[in-house]
Amino acid sequence: MADLKSLDKFFEDKTFLSGDRLSVADLAFVSSVKFVYEKGVKDQNRSDFRNFNRYYNTVINQPEFKSLDAVQLFKKSEVAPSGPSGADILEALEKAQAKPKDPFTTLPPTKFDFDDFKRRYSNNPPEDYLPYFWEKFDTENCTIWLCDYKYNNELGLVFMSANLVRGALQRLDKARKQSFGSMAVFGEDGNNLIAGLWIWRGQDLMFNLTEDWQVDYESYDWKKLDPKSAETKQLVELFFKQDDNAVYKGKKLADGKIFK
Structure with a gap:
């Protein structure tokens, strides 16, 4: 558990092991700990390691990792599991180069x-x-x-809250073509919140279209807005403009990011 606490702290402001992009190191590392993590840490205890759990779920939902068929590899030895070989990883990366199907194509077209x-x-x-x-x-x-972040009471410094937003947006990169989002941090160090406004193709939550987009969305409360209401028009203007004087729930804009 001490090691998990250290890992959780490490991934507090990091998306992957090195930088903001998935690497072979992430595939090898998660493959090596998958058996122990899934067998040794019960679901109800994983909330104690939210940052590491986010990283872990991000990696295992990547097409590169799924191509490894890691579960079958570990079934060969439940006592002393070994991670995939370098050849397995290279093969997975080659398979992942094939253009994946856009999840939005299952929905009616939009004008x-x-x-x-x-x-x-x-x-x-x-x-x-x-x-x-x-x-x-x-x-x-x-x-x-x-969307409103569920755990605002756990947020600390504004730049760390902004890093959470940045990581979440990076993990949604493949949704970019058919969506547009404005995410913002309001408040100050030690007293801030995260919220955002999104538009996307479809009538339901876009995260239901693929597991690849489900890593962060459960950390937010989502409310579908009526496009005809005056309140919605005010929120659209507030979040789209991200004006320096913008105020949401009594807190002034501190940092904003546009997903486009």
């Missing part, structure tokens, strides 16, 4: 052009892109969602 809106958003002021958004938004096949 809303996400790429077009993102260009408009990036190159124009709010008085231009906000009316454009409401004019083009497809209410039949796209939805707007508000």
